[in-house]
Amino acid sequence: MPELPEVETVRRGLAPVLEGRILVRVEQRRANLRLPFPNDFATRLRGRQVAEVGRRAKYLLFRLDSGEVLIAHLGMSGSFRIFHRDPPAPGPHDHVVIETDKKVTLHFHDPRRFGLMTLTRADDLETHSMLAGLGPEPLEKGFDEAFLAERLRGRRSPIKTALMDQKIIAGLGNIYASEILFRAGISPRRKADSIRGVRARRLVWAVRDVLGEAIIAGGSSLRDHRAPGGELGYFQHRFAVYGRPGEPCPDCDCDPARTGGIRRMVQSGRSTFYCARRQR
DNA sequence: CCTTCTCCCTGCAAGC
DNA sequence: TGCTTGCAGGGAGAAG
Numbered sequence: 001m002p003e004l005p006e007v008e009t010v011r012r013g014l015a016p017v018l019e020g021r022i023l024v025r026v027e028q029r030r031a032n033l034r035l036p037f038p039n040d041f042a043t044r045l046r047g048r049q050v051a052e053v054g055r056r057a058k059y060l061l062f063r064l065d066s067g068e069v070l071i072a073h074l075g076m077s078g079s080f081r082i083f084h085r086d087p088p089a090p091g092p093h094d095h096v097v098i099e100t101d102k103k104v105t106l107h108f109h110d111p112r113r114f115g116l117m118t119l120t121r122a123d124d125l126e127t128h129s130m131l132a133g134l135g136p137e138p139l140e141k142g143f144d145e146a147f148l149a150e151r152l153r154g155r156r157s158p159i160k161t162a163l164m165d166q167k168i169i170a171g172l173g174n175i176y177a178s179e180i181l182f183r184a185g186i187s188p189r190r191k192a193d194s195i196r197g198v199r200a201r202r203l204v205w206a207v208r209d210v211l212g213e214a215i216i217a218g219g220s221s222l223r224d225h226r227a228p229g230g231e232l233g234y235f236q237h238r239f240a241v242y243g244r245p246g247e248p249c250p251d252c253d254c255d256p257a258r259t260g261g262i263r264r265m266v267q268s269g270r271s272t273f274y275c276a277r278r279q280r
Numbered sequence: 281c282c283t284t285c286t287c288c289c290t291g292c293a294a295g296c
Numbered sequence: 297t298g299c300t301t302g303c304a305g306g307g308a309g310a311a312g
Contacts, residue, residue: 002306034288034307058306076305077290093290112289114306130307157283166307174305223291223304268284270305285311295301 004171005214057170075114
């Protein structure tokens with residue numbers, strides 16, 4: 001379940017291996033993922049040099065010397081694997097195979113095919129429909145309590161749902177939304193509009209802290225996420241609430257047998273985990 | 281405009 | 297054991 005920390009971990013794994021490499025062979029092994037591949041996908045990549053591997057929200061951005069950018073999204077189950085020599089034969093879910101000079105091979109693997117790859121001109125990147133309208137990067141300047149309170153003003157949805165809205169903040173998904181609200185001591189049910197002042201400050205800090213710690217841990221490896229070198233992330237062991245219904249709250253130790261402990265509920269069709277005592 | 285719902289897809293686990 | 301069912305979830309688009 002790649003969210004910002006997982007995608008950033010992937011970017012950090014790919015950048016040193018791919019930057020400066022020339023894509024000598026590109027094999028597109030099916031017509032579509034979540035969306036169709038663009039016309040002449042393999043042809044437009046072949047022979048190009050990778051200038052930079054970047055990230056915006058949950059999108060990976062491979063800037064090419066042709067002036068085009070390869071936009072890749074991992075969806076739910078997408079992953080890249082790097083092989084420094086003798087890559088294995090691609091399996092049924094290895095949808096794109098890219099060979100570079102220096103014998104490096106890249107596989108894009110995505111069993112559920114919620115991911116996507118497309119190409120656009122670098123000049124048009126910011127106005128591309130996938131990137132236009134995204135909220136700010138939560139780990140960069142410009143994301144602060146004043147900005148957050150302004151963005152949440154008038155929002156009637158629960159704060160948990162608002163945190164997952166990519167137009168408000170870019171890069172948060174279901175797992176980190178629960179973890180961040182726990183860290184901030186804010187109820188996931190609270191109306192987004194009521195997040196102001198000290199709560200907005202706590203929430204901004206929680207966003208930065210949780211995401212920062214998760215990136216240092218290499219993201220979370222629940223089912224699918226691995227770094228491109230095959231390394232597992234280990235932030236899942238540090239989840240305070242996600243996937244832990246019925247366990248005692250790690251902060252207040254409220255007893256699950258007496259209505260305390262971590263609870264699960266569904267908001268907008270997604271599981272939310274929280275401690276009712278600690279989060280208000 | 282804002283919010284919620286539905287769908288896309290496969291793999292896994294729980295339950296019968 | 298072997299089947300069915302439900303859940304996992306990012307994002308687009310429809311519906312309310």
